[in-house]
Amino acid sequence: MATHFYTASSLDGFIATEEHSLDWLLKQDIDQDGPMAYPAFEQTIGALAMGASTFEWVMRHEDGRWGYTQPTWVFTHRSLAVPEGADVRLTSGDVADVHAEMVTAAGGKDLWVVGGGGLAGQFADAGLLDEVWVQYAPVTLGSGAPLLPRQLDLELLDVARNRNFLCGRYRVLRG
């Protein structure tokens, strides 16, 4: 069982614009059956965690529909509206406590911290982030939501090209 932060990024290390737009990402070409693509990764995942901005982006982008089947913890201090029938658990709890709940719910599968980077950083702070997978899109944004605003040492495990993307998989090294 491992906890992954799997995300796409601009070349200069932003995962969304200041306005939370992903238009720069969605216009890119990727082979969904190719290396490090989402469908195969998603099959390994038993539970998700995401921050409120990421949840709100998914809700806007998917027209209020919820596409994930795995239990999902959404970190927020607000009472966000949750779509009918979705296994979404709003929390402002400690990441370590939530992580323990996620492990139980995941039934032996891996955990995915969807984003943002600050939430992934909180898991790293608690020593609970094992891997970072980044698909770098051939764009720079200049500013936006940061990829992973922490000082971490990582080991490069794997690298691949998937059409427009430079894909890297890293292990988080713990001091």
Ligand SMILES: NC(=O)c1ccc[n+]([C@@H]2O[C@H](COP(=O)([O-])OP(=O)(O)OC[C@H]3O[C@@H](n4cnc5c(N)ncnc54)[C@H](OP(=O)(O)O)[C@@H]3O)[C@@H](O)[C@H]2O)c1
């Ligand atoms: N490029 C990609 O593949 C990719 C992947 C994932 C996300 N994204 C995008 O990246 C952006 C990330 O936005 P973001 O940087 O604002 O990060 P975020 O983690 O999505 O949201 C941050 C918010 O989460 C809540 N939060 C975080 N930690 C918390 C904690 N410990 N307890 C309670 N609430 C907590 C707070 O919201 P409250 O104000 O509700 O308390 C905080 O303002 C979004 O636009 C998302 O769509 C892109």
